[in-house]
Amino acid sequence: MSIIEKALAKQKAKQKTDDNKSSIEQAVENKKQTTKNNNAEITKAEFNTDNSATNPVKTVSVDNGDIILDKKSLNKRGFMFDGTCRRQAQEEFRGIKRKLLNNAFGSAAKTLDHSNLIMVTSSNPNEGKTFISINLALSIALEQDKTVLLIDADVLRPSINRELEFSHRNGLLEYLLSEVTSLSDIIYSTNIKNLKIVPAGKPHNLTNELLASDKMAALAKELAERYPDRIVIFDCPPILGVTETPVLANLMGQAIVVVEESKTKLDDVIRATGQLNEDLAIGLIMNKTLKSTRESYGYYGYGYGSQAK
Template sequence: MRNTIEKALQKQKEKESKSKFIEPKAPNDAAPVLRQEPVLTTPSATLSSSLEPFNIDLQRLSENGHIALLGERKQINEEYREIKRKLLANAFGALAKTINNPNIIMVTSSRPSEGKTFTATNLALSIASEQDKTVLLVDADVLKPNVLNTLGLERRKGLMEYLTGDVSDISEVLYPTNIDKLKIIPAGKSHHLSTEMLASHKMHETVDEFANRYPDRVVIFDTPPLIGINESAILANFAGQAVVVVEEGKAKISDIKMSVERLNPEMAIGFVVNKSVHHDTDGSGYYGYYYAERKV
């Protein structure tokens, strides 16, 4: 039996091969290649609506403070370039041999509202601009999902529908987007057994396939806050890297220490200081994003 991830890739290849638009390759670290909506020859009756691409409004994201992917230069673009370089080095460089699933990155925080989803989406957008990498963004905050809302997208079936068996194939919740190298799995419906579902063999098997099946793929999990939420500690056992988002002036040292204790000690752990106000030489201020890493 072919594995679920291989089926998903094959279905998307078949769909893309029927598009009348030929995609050029994007230069390294340049704006991602945007797809026109494909014209499919497959009869609509046989094509599941769940395979319709998400159309991300990049102009809206830029106006809301996200990184810009339409050509304009922004300080936040440079900051996320610096962050992703360290994550990619961990995932594909010399350190990768010492980490289990180094290309699986969980983005979390100690407490709610510190900016973890903002950070996760920006990292995914930035990595999607790489010439030789693809990125899968998974909303694993099944208690309070926010990825689709942050990106301005409508709700669809997602991870929980797959884990509960409401959909039989991961391809039914693995959505392409109008950004060539970015795919999204939403959180899906809420479920009273979400902890057990995320800890299941099915979830473990799926993450392993994400990690090992495609050598160029980075998987970013937007996970719940670490303190008081069991789901995050479970997901930490799957990921090779953790990005802990810390809001300057709000996060407590005791909370940060407690968060680290809930992570897998074998992980590479980095910290993004969010909403940090700095001043340029002309006296104007901006919000900065700084990345520091705890060596394993």
């Protein structure tokens, strides 16, 4: 049984407990009040965007075009900026990134095109993909000999600037529309040593065509080959119901599909992964997982491994 099949089997076993109830209803019934109390702070910080909108936390300022992140404020919201915060979560992300880095730069890289380009997506909205994208980027930025570029490729519903709370600026779509002259115009340094960010840019009605353009293909090629020590993480739209994500998948070497435990339907995961390029190294991360330990952060890395060719 493959790693992905094991992950899907685990999800299927949870869904078999009550076939007459929707997965959302089952999740609500299973999550008792004690679990709610243990995870209330995390849930509010990670996934309640309305709360961020009504009570914004000042986490960023702009200095000469750079994005200056407030590490302390963002750490309180669950984003991990150093190796000392939330040991359990750090170890889980370390385990995931080791497999990503091995696929990107180790022996597996020989079997993958653009092995250092990694897309993070989900079957449906609100399963935590952006939270995972950011924390993976932060974890990789801790590496001593690697750099990471975080790209907001969710051009339908940009989230990176909202989660890290910096104002709109030129980004991926402006570059594809030739409204900026150079790639360097949309890559912003941060106060995290090895982390740079590319925002999504302004909304546009031709996002599918722009992402499928020769210019986007050339951009992916340049990002894959320009810096031998760089991982590029693309926070992409959910797969089901949109056409942009399968288009982007053709440019990537690796893909992570975020699965929300007790909510995401097995059929959705199967349909979603079936739309991705079969040559990708595809992995699953089970998010918002319930655990009994106090250090649990509500998610864990599960079932990541490159597919055999």
